[in-house]
Amino acid sequence: xxxALFIDLSGVLYEGHKVIPGAVAAIKKARDHQLVLRFVTNxxxxxxxxxxxxxxxxxxxxxEEELFTAPxxxxxxxxxxxxxxYCLIHQEIKSEFSDLPQTVPNAVVIGDAEQGFxxxxxxxxxxxxxxxxxxxxxxxxxxxxxxxxxxxxxxxxIKAIEFAASTRAMIIGKPSEDFFLQALTSTKLSxxxxxxxxxxxxxxxxxxxxxxxxxxxxxxxxxxxxxxxKLSESHxxxxxxxxxxxxxxxxx
Amino acid sequence: xxxALFIDLSGVLYEGHKVIPGAVAAIKKARDHQLVLRFVTNxxxxxxxxxxxxxxxxxxxxxEEELFTAPxxxxxxxxxxxxxxYCLIHQEIKSEFSDLPQTVPNAVVIGDAEQGFxxxxxxxxxxxxxxxxxxxxxxxxxxxxxxxxxxxxxxxxIKAIEFAASTRAMIIGKPSEDFFLQALTSTKLSxxxxxxxxxxxxxxxxxxxxxxxxxxxxxxxxxxxxxxxKLSESHxxxxxxxxxxxxxxxxx
Numbered sequence: 001x002x003x004a005l006f007i008d009l010s011g012v013l014y015e016g017h018k019v020i021p022g023a024v025a026a027i028k029k030a031r032d033h034q035l036v037l038r039f040v041t042n043x044x045x046x047x048x049x050x051x052x053x054x055x056x057x058x059x060x061x062x063x064e065e066e067l068f069t070a071p072x073x074x075x076x077x078x079x080x081x082x083x084x085x086y087c088l089i090h091q092e093i094k095s096e097f098s099d100l101p102q103t104v105p106n107a108v109v110i111g112d113a114e115q116g117f118x119x120x121x122x123x124x125x126x127x128x129x130x131x132x133x134x135x136x137x138x139x140x141x142x143x144x145x146x147x148x149x150x151x152x153x154x155x156x157x158i159k160a161i162e163f164a165a166s167t168r169a170m171i172i173g174k175p176s177e178d179f180f181l182q183a184l185t186s187t188k189l190s191x192x193x194x195x196x197x198x199x200x201x202x203x204x205x206x207x208x209x210x211x212x213x214x215x216x217x218x219x220x221x222x223x224x225x226x227x228x229x230k231l232s233e234s235h236x237x238x239x240x241x242x243x244x245x246x247x248x249x250x251x252x
Numbered sequence: 253x254x255x256a257l258f259i260d261l262s263g264v265l266y267e268g269h270k271v272i273p274g275a276v277a278a279i280k281k282a283r284d285h286q287l288v289l290r291f292v293t294n295x296x297x298x299x300x301x302x303x304x305x306x307x308x309x310x311x312x313x314x315x316e317e318e319l320f321t322a323p324x325x326x327x328x329x330x331x332x333x334x335x336x337x338y339c340l341i342h343q344e345i346k347s348e349f350s351d352l353p354q355t356v357p358n359a360v361v362i363g364d365a366e367q368g369f370x371x372x373x374x375x376x377x378x379x380x381x382x383x384x385x386x387x388x389x390x391x392x393x394x395x396x397x398x399x400x401x402x403x404x405x406x407x408x409x410i411k412a413i414e415f416a417a418s419t420r421a422m423i424i425g426k427p428s429e430d431f432f433l434q435a436l437t438s439t440k441l442s443x444x445x446x447x448x449x450x451x452x453x454x455x456x457x458x459x460x461x462x463x464x465x466x467x468x469x470x471x472x473x474x475x476x477x478x479x480x481x482k483l484s485e486s487h488x489x490x491x492x493x494x495x496x497x498x499x500x501x502x503x504x
Contacts, residue, residue, distance in 0.1 A: 114371055115370075115371050115372075116371075117370070117371045117374070118367075118369070118370050118371070119366060119367050119368075119369045119370070119404070120367075122369070122404055122408075123401075123403050123404055126395070126402070126403075126404050126408070127401070127402060130395075130402060142415060142416045142418075143378065143382075143416055149375075149379070150378070150379060150382060151375050151378075152371070152374055152375055152378050152412070152416055153416075155415060155416070156374075156378070156411075156412035156413065156415045156416040157412060159408075159411050159412055159415040160404070160408035160409060160411055160412040161408065163394060163407060163408045163411040164394045164395055164404055164405075164407070164408040166394075166482075230418075
């Protein structure tokens with residue numbers, strides 16, 4: 001019995017500034033059928049507030065408490081641990097971390113830093129980790145799609161620093177089990193009552209399966225032919241969010 | 253019975269532009285004791301010819317055929333396979349690859365590209381590999397030491413692209429067994445008659461052990477306290493090339 005949908009944003013609801021055809025109506029339909037919705041994203045190019053505005057402008061109505069973003073979770077964790085982060089993150093979300101002390105850093109945060117991924121910045125991150133600073137990843141995504149191109153996300157750079165400094169990053173966001181469970185707790189449902197819908201075979205689908213959720217890969221966004229065969233665990237594959245929601249309704 | 257020494261260059265014979273104290277005399281002593289010498293390096297900031305000149309200027313006399321460099325081995329492999337490489341390599345060694353066709357690339361080569369490691373170049377490398385181009389690594393070193401700092405080497409960037417494109421790089425140079433064996437073949441000796449001396453616990457020591465050679469870690473160059481405890485396989489650890497050569501002579 002399916003009671004809730006966890007939905008990735010970019011590549012599932014929209015691509016760039018364009019809504020995936022039928023996505024707005026699909027979300028409305030899911031709500032009409034009393035499916036609990038949570039939106040779970042690793043997007044680290046927009047603040048949570050910006051994302052809510054973006055979504056509203058695209059026609060999606062959602063409550064603030066339905067949106068779980070990786071940067072917000074990272075910020076909460078750093079605050080709790082009283083860490084001073086060296087932030088290799090996107091220009092656009094620097095404001096989300098600006099209240100934290102960042103001089104004499106004792107932790108490294110890597111998100112989708114885009115042009116911030118240069119040799120000097122990566123060396124700084126490596127040297128801090130080599131000296132023992134914990135490494136925190138905003139998600140572990142390999143790539144994302146923008147303007148028709150696949151571009152490197154935070155994951156490969158986290159991997160690079162892990163390898164260089166012989167360390168293991170703490171991943172906050174998908175595919176971390178903790179992140180899925182944080183969203184799950186807010187629904188008061190059990191994992192098997194939830195279907196995660198995403199375009200990332202690893203971050204969304206594999207991550208959700210590892211957290212005990214059901215999962216559905218959509219053939220939009222960063223999806224590449226053959227992605228549906230990359231995992232040994234079974235999962236759904238749908239053409240888009242439209243088909244995924246229709247299918248979910250039949251499983252209620 | 254030890255008959256030959258394989259010696260890493262940077263961090264073992266010199267650091268930056270400074271000879272490691274006693275290194276010139278140690279090499280001479282090894283020759284006086286009829287030890288066969290090979291110099292095996294992943295250095296990808298200098299061409300082979302430049303390296304020979306550098307070494308001569310520092311006081312080391314060696315024959316061209318004693319020097320095995322990873323970029324030369326990579327070039328030979330690309331030529332043999334008739335590949336057109338996209339080269340993410342250091343400015344200084346671009347000349348070593350300039351005879352190869354590089355338009356419409358169908359292979360990716362990653363060396364120590366220094367400032368060449370920027371987001372745009374890494375995306376290009378990723379996109380080519382994602383489309384099926386083979387990835388070739390000039391060594392797999394994690395970091396090197398320069399001006400008192402540890403800096404990222406090619407390894408972490410190779411790792412990043414491997415992860416992003418779900419591929420496995422072909423590593424040419426240390427720690428690849430083929431590279432050690434290429435040098436070994438030139439000596440006509442067996443692996444157990446050779447001692448590899450290096451400052452990189454993974455690239456030099458672990459790599460040599462995997463190729464069946466004996467290995468000695470030196471506490472110079474990029475060596476960090478604790479490195480001698482990183483491997484489960486047994487190996488020697490010496491203060492420097494001076495002690496390593498003295499020890500080798502007792503094992504002849």
